[in-house]
Amino acid sequence: MRAxxxxxxxxxxxxxxxxxxxxxxxxxxxxxxxGGWLPVLLRIGCFGLVFACNAVMWxxxxxxxxxxxxxxxxxxxxxxxxxxxxxxxxKLLFGETWxxxxxxxxxxxxxxxMLLHTAAPRPAQxxxxxxxx
Numbered sequence: 595m596r597a598x599x600x601x602x603x604x605x606x607x608x609x610x611x612x613x614x615x616x617x618x619x620x621x622x623x624x625x626x627x628x629g630g631w632l633p634v635l636l637r638i639g640c641f642g643l644v645f646a647c648n649a650v651m652w653x654x655x656x657x658x659x660x661x662x663x664x665x666x667x668x669x670x671x672x673x674x675x676x677x678x679x680x681x682x683x684x685k686l687l688f689g690e691t692w693x694x695x696x697x698x699x700x701x702x703x704x705x706x707x708m709l710l711h712t713a714a715p716r717p718a719q720x721x722x723x724x725x726x727x
Contacts, residue, residue, distance in 0.1 A: 598657075598661050599658050599660075599661030599662040599663075599667070599668060600658075600662075600671055600711060602654050602655075602657045602658035602661060602668075603655070603658035603662065603667075603668045603669075603671035603672045603675065604671060604672070604675040605654050605658075606651050606652075606654040606655035606658055606672045606675075606676075607671070607672045607673065607674065607675025607676035607677075607678070607679055608675060608676075608679045609647045609648075609650055609651035609654060610647070610648070610651050610672070610676045610679075611675075611676050611679035611680040611682075611683055612643075612647045612679075612683070613643070613644050613647035613648045613651065614680055614683075615680070615683045615684070615687055616640045616641075616643040616644045616647060617640070617641075617644045618687075618688065619637075619640045619687070620637045620638075620640030620641045620643075620644065621637075622637070655668070655672055658671070658672065667710055667711070670706070670707070670710060671707060671710070671711075674703045674704075674706070674707050677699075677703060678700065678703070681696065681700075
């Protein structure tokens, strides 16, 4: 992955998690807004945030694809960072709990990412990168 590709993929995952959190805030626990205009306006604002986060996320993800050595690397990094940031936002915003199984899953996800990003590039990729420079 070229410089900036991993960061762009992680940022895309963060934006996707933010969109999901905004959607959960917009719908609320019961799906029905409380009385008055303020809760309705806040929910409309959260729905707007969902669309804005998704639009920016797709732009950043496209940049990650362009900067990555393979689409699989960018996709896996974005998905993994989405899972991780969704869990963190769930804990911070909604008081969700992390079970021991969640920690096992997180450790496996991080190990997979480490293997993916530290793997030696194939000789064909090295030749292609030398030609670009």
